[in-house]
Amino acid sequence: MLQQEEPDDYIIASNETHSVREFLEEAFKYVGLGDWKSYVEIDPRYLRPAEVEILVGNSSKAKEKLNWQPRIxxxxxxxxxxxxxxxxxxxxxxxxxxxxxxxxxxxxxxxxD
Incomplete structure (x- = not known):
């Protein structure tokens, strides 16, 4: 990005969508804690009323102009x-x-380290 002739904005993303619930499931499974629901409290006051159901980062511009693609x-x-x-x-x-x-x-x- 910094080596381009002209500065530009790029989205660096996996092009996948995952929920916080999926993240919690994977994280708790990884450390062997089992069901995350035993450890996490959800306060409905902090839920966004007009939440967008699906958000996905589109990194196609970075792929096209920088030859970048996600590796993780x-x-x-x-x-x-x-x-x-x-x-x-x-x-x-x-x-x-x-x-x-x-x-x-x-x-x-x-x-x-």
Whole structure:
């Protein structure tokens, strides 16, 4: 993006749609906590009344102009995020997210420690 002759806006997205519920299911399954409903409370006051049912990021412009495409799938992203959050809390992370980063981005632009 920064190497383009003209600045432009790009959407960097997976082109997939997932709910918060799906994220919770994957995250809790990943760390072996079972049903997320035992840990998460939903306060209806914070639900948006006119919520859009489906939101999907369209990265076709980035693909066309930058030859960019997503390399991380939803379930992989959940593992990467959970590992990072656990580590930030000084808790032991399962480490599958770290393995995904090492495999897909061997040049190590990311930081685990």
């Amino acid at each position: 799938k939803f379930k992989e992203l959940v593992k990467i995020m959970v590992d990072a959050d656990l580590r930030k809390l000084n808790l032991e992370a399962p480490g599958e997210g770290d393995k995904i980063l090492k495999e897909k981005f061997p040049n190590r632009w990311w930081k685990i």
